[in-house]
Amino acid sequence: xxxxxxPCVVFDGVLLRTCDSNKNIVKELILALIQLIPIGNVTTYSxxxxxxxxxxxxxxxxxxxxxxxxxxxxHRVIRSxxxxxxxxxxxxxxxxxxxxxxxxxxxxxxxGRVSPNRIIDLTKLLLT
DNA sequence: CTTTTTCCACAGC
DNA sequence: GCTGTGGAAAAAG
Numbered sequence: 001x002x003x004x005x006x007p008c009v010v011f012d013g014v015l016l017r018t019c020d021s022n023k024n025i026v027k028e029l030i031l032a033l034i035q036l037i038p039i040g041n042v043t044t045y046s047x048x049x050x051x052x053x054x055x056x057x058x059x060x061x062x063x064x065x066x067x068x069x070x071x072x073x074x075h076r077v078i079r080s081x082x083x084x085x086x087x088x089x090x091x092x093x094x095x096x097x098x099x100x101x102x103x104x105x106x107x108x109x110x111x112g113r114v115s116p117n118r119i120i121d122l123t124k125l126l127l128t
Numbered sequence: 129c130t131t132t133t134t135c136c137a138c139a140g141c
Numbered sequence: 142g143c144t145g146t147g148g149a150a151a152a153a154g
Contacts, residue, residue: 045148055137060147079148086147098147 026052027062033122034063037076040106042114046080047122056080064088075101082113 030048037043045056052059063074069089075098079085087098099109107118 049148056148057137057146061138064147074147077147081149084147088147093147095147 026054026058027065030059030062031066031072034073034077036122036125037073037120041118041120042076042078042102042107043120043122043125044080045077045085047120048077051122051126060085073101076105078114078119082116082119084109084112084114 029052033048033051034043045059048059049056059077063072063077066072066074069075075087077085084095084098084102086093087095089097099112102114103109108115
């Protein structure tokens with residue numbers, strides 16, 4: 001998988017168009033997308049990144065800037081290997097909070113990892 | 129199966 | 142420029 005820094009449109013492996021100019025739009029898109037995640041399930045940074053054809057870390061950066069962690073449930077976005085990943089509340093690391101939130105929503109975490117069957121693919125979610 | 133290595137694309141200094 | 146992330150994939154063990 002080749003990652004880009006900005007969203008783009010790719011058809012049949014051919015880059016048709018990039019959208020460098022509006023990075024704040026990307027942020028809004030990501031925030032909107034994570035609200036589609038059903039409670040009790042999680043998705044991955046990579047899943048979102050694939051959808052927009054951007055690097056997963058851009059997704060992480062966008063979520064980090066999220067000022068409303070409850071309205072925009074960025075805690076439902078985890079790493080592709082099942083680990084929770086990081087979490088920050090008002091500038092402070094709060095990984096344990098993320099874990100607790102997920103547990104409250106019914107996401108089982110074993111050995112610091114979410115069971116793979118709870119990780120859903122956003123592209124599939126949008127197609128169903 | 130787990131850990132390490134290497135690369136990533138910013139933001140902030 | 143260099144450093145530190147809310148990461149990922151490949152390589153190594």
